[in-house]
Amino acid sequence: xxxxxxxxxxxxxxxxxxxxxxxxxxxxxxxxxxxxxxxxxxxxxxxxxxxxxxxxxxxxxxxxxxxxxxxxxxxxxxxxxxxxxxxxxxxxxxxxxxxxxxxxxxxxxxxxxxxxxxxxxxxxxxxxxxxxxxxxxxxxxxxxxxxxxxxxxxxxxxxxxxxxxxxxxxxxxxxxxxxxxxxxxxxxxxxxxxxxxxxxxxxxxxxxxxxxxxxxxxxxxxxxxxxxxxxxxxxxxxxxxxxxxxxxxxxxxxxxxxxxxxxxxxxxxxxxxxxxxxxxxxxxxxxxxxxxxxxxxxxxxxxxxxxxxxxxxxxxxxxx
Amino acid sequence: xxxxxxxxxxxxxxxxxxxxxxxxxxxxxxxxxxxxxxxxxxxxxxxxxxxxxxxxxxxxxxxxxxxxxxxxxxxxxxxxxxxxxxxxxxxxxxxxxxxxxxxxxxxxxxxxxxxxxxxxxxxxxxxxxxxxxxxxxxxxxxxxxxxxxxxxxxxxxxxxxxxxxxxxxxxxxxxxxxxxxxxxxxxxxxxxxxxxxxxxxxxxxxxxxxxxxxxxxxxxxxxxxxxxxxxxxxxxxxxxxxxxxxxxxxx
Numbered sequence: 001x002x003x004x005x006x007x008x009x010x011x012x013x014x015x016x017x018x019x020x021x022x023x024x025x026x027x028x029x030x031x032x033x034x035x036x037x038x039x040x041x042x043x044x045x046x047x048x049x050x051x052x053x054x055x056x057x058x059x060x061x062x063x064x065x066x067x068x069x070x071x072x073x074x075x076x077x078x079x080x081x082x083x084x085x086x087x088x089x090x091x092x093x094x095x096x097x098x099x100x101x102x103x104x105x106x107x108x109x110x111x112x113x114x115x116x117x118x119x120x121x122x123x124x125x126x127x128x129x130x131x132x133x134x135x136x137x138x139x140x141x142x143x144x145x146x147x148x149x150x151x152x153x154x155x156x157x158x159x160x161x162x163x164x165x166x167x168x169x170x171x172x173x174x175x176x177x178x179x180x181x182x183x184x185x186x187x188x189x190x191x192x193x194x195x196x197x198x199x200x201x202x203x204x205x206x207x208x209x210x211x212x213x214x215x216x217x218x219x220x221x222x223x224x225x226x227x228x229x230x231x232x233x234x235x236x237x238x239x240x241x242x243x244x245x246x247x248x249x250x251x252x253x254x255x256x257x258x259x260x261x262x263x264x265x266x267x268x269x270x271x272x273x274x275x276x277x278x279x280x281x282x283x284x285x286x287x288x289x290x291x292x293x294x295x296x297x298x299x300x301x302x303x304x305x306x307x308x309x310x311x312x313x314x315x316x317x318x319x320x
Numbered sequence: 321x322x323x324x325x326x327x328x329x330x331x332x333x334x335x336x337x338x339x340x341x342x343x344x345x346x347x348x349x350x351x352x353x354x355x356x357x358x359x360x361x362x363x364x365x366x367x368x369x370x371x372x373x374x375x376x377x378x379x380x381x382x383x384x385x386x387x388x389x390x391x392x393x394x395x396x397x398x399x400x401x402x403x404x405x406x407x408x409x410x411x412x413x414x415x416x417x418x419x420x421x422x423x424x425x426x427x428x429x430x431x432x433x434x435x436x437x438x439x440x441x442x443x444x445x446x447x448x449x450x451x452x453x454x455x456x457x458x459x460x461x462x463x464x465x466x467x468x469x470x471x472x473x474x475x476x477x478x479x480x481x482x483x484x485x486x487x488x489x490x491x492x493x494x495x496x497x498x499x500x501x502x503x504x505x506x507x508x509x510x511x512x513x514x515x516x517x518x519x520x521x522x523x524x525x526x527x528x529x530x531x532x533x534x535x536x537x538x539x540x541x542x543x544x545x546x547x548x549x550x551x552x553x554x555x556x557x558x559x560x561x562x563x564x565x566x567x568x569x570x571x
Contacts, residue, residue, distance in 0.1 A: 181423050181431050188420045191409035198369055198403075200395030200424030200474060256411075 003179045004317035006259050010171060014040070014262070018164040034160055034228070036269045037167040038221055042242075043249040043261035044167075044174045045217035050247070051255035052183060053210045054190030055105065058113040059120030060218065060246055063093040065237030066123065067219025068226040069133055075227060076139055081148065082162060086223035093219025094212040101211040105204070108193070117240065124238035138233030159228040166224060170217040175258040177213065178320065186210050190256070241286065248289050251296050254303030258320045263304055321383070322347045322509050323368070323399075323478055328377035329533075330363050337363040339533035340377070345478070350500070350510045352524035352541075354517070356553055359530040361513045362404055365480050368511070369401045370394045381478070398426040400476035402467035404483045404513070410456030414447055415439070417455045417466055418473045425474020434473070441473045445499055461488050464496075472503065479503065481512040485519055497523055521545065529553065 018037065021030035046060050067089035074080040074088060104115045128136045149155035177183050185206045188196035197203045226232040245268065253264025268289070275285040300307040309316050323345040330338040338360040345351045353361050366372045368379060370391030378387045386394055400421070409417050415438050421427075422434035422441075429437055442448045445465040450458065455466060464484050471479050481500070485493050493516065500523060504510055514520040520527065521541040529537040529544055531553040537544050544550055 181434075184416065184420060184423055184431070187412055187416070188409050188424075191411055192407045194371070195403070195407035195409065196420070196424075198371065198391045198395060198401060199420050199470065200392045200426075201420070202392050 004320050006318055006320040007172065007175055009318065010175075010259050010262060011168065014164075014168060014171065017266075018167075021160070030157070030160055032269075032273070034163055036266055037163050038225060039245075039249060039265035039269050040262050041163075041167040041170040041217055041221050042246050043253070043265040044170045044258075045214045045221075046246045047250050047255060047258075047261045048174055048177060048186075048214035049207075049210050050214075050250055051257070051261070052178060052186040052190065053207055054193075055108075055207065055211070056113045056247065057116045057211070057214070058247065059116035059118070059240065059243055060214070061240065061243040062116075062120040062123050062238055063097060063215035064218040064222035064225075064242070065120075065127070065234075066096055066222070067093045068222030068232050068237045069127060070219070071223030072139055072226050072232045073133065075145060076141060082159065082224070082227050085227075086162065086166075086220045089223040090216045090220040093222075094216040097211045097215030098208055101208045105207045105211060117243075120238050120240060120243065124234050127238070128234045134233070136234060138231060138236075141230040143230075156228055159224050163221070163224050166217065166220050171258070171262060173213070173217075174261075175320070177210075178256075178258050182206065182209070187256070244286070245289070248293055250303075251293055252303055254305030254307075254309075257303070257305040257309075260303050260305035267304070321345070322381070323511070324380040325364075325368070326378045326380070328364070328367055328374045328379060330360070330367055330372055331375045336533050338367065338374070338530075341530070341533070341535050342377075343528050343535065343538065345509060345511060347477075347509055348504070348507055349525040350504055350512065350523050352520045352527040353511060353513045353530065354515070354520060354527060354544075355530035358532075359553075360533040361530055362482055363533075364530070365401060365482055365511070365513065369399060369480060392424070395425050395474060395476075396428065398475075398477035399480070400425055400471035400474045400478070401480035402464070402471050402482055402484055404486070406460070406463040406467050408455035408458065408463050408466055410454065412455055413452050414442065414455050414458070414466060414469075415451040418442060418469045421470035421473035422475070425471075425476060427473065427475040437473050437475070438469075441469045444472065444502065445469045446495065461492055464488070468496075468499065476508060478509045478511065481510060481514075483513055483515065485514055485516045493519060 017033055021033050046057060049055050049057050070092045071085040071089035074085040100119055104112060107115050127133050143152060146152040146155040149158045185201045188201055189203055189206060193203055249264040249268045250261050252267060254260025272285050275281040275288060296303060302310065305319050309319055321344045326342050327340045328338055329336060329340055341364060355361055367374045370389060373388060378385055381397055381399060418438035418441055419434040422429045422437040427437060442451055445468050447465050447469060458466060468484055485496055488496060497519060524541055526539060527541055527544045528535055529550050536549045536553060537547045
């Protein structure tokens with residue numbers, strides 16, 4: 001759990017990617033990088049509960065949806081600005097995770113994973129039936145909302161900068177969790193929860209806290225995404241496929257490592273982009289992702305970063 | 321009395337694994353627990369360390385009733401244990417494994433201090449050269465040492481050793497016994513389960529014998545080894561043994 005030098009390249013690396021659309025003033029690049037950053041943040045936060053504590057939260061996208069709805073409601077109906085609405089959304093997601101965790105974190109392994117899918121589907125049904133949240137059709141922004149940010153075009157750039165900040169914070173926080181005493185406790189839970197309990201780890205509290213952290217950031221990401229999109233509906237907010245994509249990104253990069261989910265998200269976005277525009281593969285990107293996942297689990301269970309760490313010992317200080 | 325059990329019973333379905341067992345352990349002694357397989361020794365350890373709560377009876381640590389205290393709180397009070405079936409944290413290094421003990425046990429160390437404690441303890445148990453190796457890649461005797469190191473790093477007042485000698489060769493047993501006596505010299509109270517009779521007889525101050533969940537004897541190693549009930553538990557009916565010998569003679 002020694003603190004190495006990973007952040008010294010990881011943060012500049014993310015900054016360079018984030019600045020590219022700003023410097024080139026390219027809207028297309030901005031859209032691509034926005035999605036990359038969103039994936040990075042989602043994967044890095046899922047990694048806290050899945051990679052550090054060993055609880056595969058399969059329906060994790062639920063916290064992104066909850067955050068999106070809370071923020072959208074606050075902005076649309078109450079007139080709150082993006083950043084405060086986003087913070088409330090993150091906190092609300094974290095609190096939901098604490099409450100939901102009280103029940104589902106008693107389960108282990110595959111049963112936990114299935115229960116989290118159930119939570120996602122249940123919340124989706126609930127939201128679909130709540131008329132004040134727009135029901136199945138969801139909610140649409142009145143474009144007047146963007147006026148407070150200097151018009152729609154500027155609002156979208158604004159959302160972009162907020163996403164950059166959220167992503168950097170997610171990555172830095174997840175790194176500090178990993179290298180802290182709290183992180184050591186989470187890893188001991190992942191490896192053997194019963195042994196950790198006897199060694200003095202308050203397993204219940206640690207799991208709950210990890211779950212809350214890993215729900216906080218997706219809540220904020222959801223808020224920014226749906227602010228930028230201008231509308232929100234249950235099918236988009238609680239889309240299980242996004243959940244599976246998050247798991248794939250974590251596994252591809254290396255679960256339990258701080259840099260792995262970042263690289264996994266980046267590679268996945270590029271891969272998906274290439275496959276989607278290729279007429280031969282356009283509907284097969286998930287199938288291909290599944291096949292790659294199979295190969296990872298069989299031949300490099302530590303993902304890309306795990307593989308590099310085991311191959312090159314010298315890299316360990318900079319690849320955590 | 322650092323540790324005391326009063327009429328402790330643990331029942332699994334229809335099986336009374338530990339039946340009304342009472343005992344007291346004084347500070348600084350080595351208290352051996354022996355008995356045939358299935359006598360309830362490990363279950364008793366699980367009750368003391370908080371893995372199970374007993375159906376009946378109470379457990380006291382330094383006069384405080386800890387019967388209903390969860391395991392992690394007992395670890396913080398100063399009760400550490402090793403597992404008969406080793407539970408290494410496979411994907412963590414040996415050093416990190418031991419640091420977990422130091423961070424979350426009675427020592428309550430921060431990461432920096434935990435590392436210092438862990439390195440010291442690894443020296444004591446002879447695993448220093450493996451500090452940076454993943455725990456999963458150790459062999460069984462090394463994993464047993466790791467269990468011990470993790471428990472020691474928590475800086476406990478009482479340590480429960482569940483068959484730390486099992487599976488070791490004679491040289492390793494001697495080394496481990498030396499480590500155990502070193503632990504005792506530091507003033508740590510030791511409860512140990514062991515099947516290796518000569519070893520436990522050599523190091524224990526007092527021994528308790530369990531059979532079918534009941535305590536059948538307690539005393540110094542000499543007293544216990546001469547107790548007819550103990551001989552019966554281990555060899556079966558002493559009269560029957562005698563009869564068999566006679567039969568063979570007459571045939």
